[in-house]
Amino acid sequence: MLLGNSNGEQLESGVGGLNVSDGSGGEGGVQLKKGPWTAAEDAILTEYVRKHGEGNWNAVQRNTGLARCGKSCRLRWANHLRPNLKKGTFSPEEERLIVELHAQLGNKWARMAAQLPGRTDNEIKNYWNTRVKRRHRQGLPLYPPEIQPQHQHQHQHQNHQQSSHSHHSYHSQPSTPTTPTSSFSFPIAATTPTTPTGGHHQHHSLHHHFPPPCYSRSPTPSSLPPTPPPLSPGLRSPHQPAFPTLTLFDTNTNTNANNNSNAANSSVMSSNNISNTFNMPRTPPLLQNPPRFKRFHSDTSINTFAANQNDINNNNNINSSSSFQGSNNFSMPFLPFFRSPSSPSLLTSPTSNCNTSAFPSATTKLLSHPSFSFVPEWYNDSGEASNCQSSVVTDDNLGLELQQLASILHVDSTTAPGSCSYDNLPGIC
């Protein structure tokens, strides 16, 4: 049950006025708020992360009084507040990569997001679901002909919790567990004869059936990072086997992208020179393992990644402008109060025209390292600073919230609104 407060915000209401969804609360009877985040809440959370780093999300509520559960805080940070987030529509290259990755990984959104710098799993998931619906409506196969899902039967634990109704329409034909075709196959694309396997399978075939991630079949010990899926030549690590069915980006394009990366990065960097930025030092990956993806990465991978970052930095020559220069700082948009004409529902930075031109280059370089994907992308130095920050803060009581912000952040009169320094950010721990 949801209750509305005077701001139109929602408060969780359960027995006793507290309904902690994940049972890991410790909020001490505080009514937890639900619904859209406000600028003030964003500021509180950002400030908390600035001071304490990521992780220990449940402590946010305890220590700041923010009426949000830890899960909500983590999600807000990961999807909207953390640096280097890329907003806006997916570029054709990104779309292509998503399709390829989905063919490889299935609905492993987080793993896909790890290979798409600046993109969140939620974004990718939303994109994919929209794509599924659109392609289905158009009667098109989900995957292009040149992309064949690396499909193994996948009746494993996936979808165990999922209500099936939303996927029924996408599976007009039951897929057989041994058929290496997309479980999303539509009538027009379904070439595999139906092999009735009984009612049970008929039922389950209505769900997604994706291969387990390739790493699950890898001889790599579980304590080591899983092997990234093979990628198209333009994105593939030279250490990885070729993926024979795809050619996403030709080498010329890739080369051009690399050649242009400096300019692209410079552009991105320059766009950060806006008033609504604050500086936040990168957490040195060598010093602390970021809590995210901790299931996957090992110290070795982190260290190797960090070492490789130097190469990336050198290659990209990311010192042309902006606060990247000569410090551990990077800039990120902060609490943008500008409404983007292209996205009126969002409050975006003035430079909301996302520059994705740097993507192929940055991605190629990142992908060239086997462990890059297990480190939060915003740890990278490749110039993927988010200049397209979206915050979806509510407009309501913005003036009040600005006052709260000023109070929270101790913004003095000489500081641009929403601008603060991250110079003192301790290591993410």
Add this chain to the structure above:
DNA sequence: AAGCGGACCAACCGCTGGTGT
């Protein structure tokens, strides 16, 4: 202009697995 439906997006929910005690 109003209604409708699709697209898009943010956020929530339930669950799993890792980690510490």
Add this chain to the structure above:
DNA sequence: TACACCAGCGGTTGGTCCGCT
């Protein structure tokens, strides 16, 4: 070893915007 806590993942829902009729 068992348990609790926590972070993270994937599925789902609901709200808003926008184009079409």
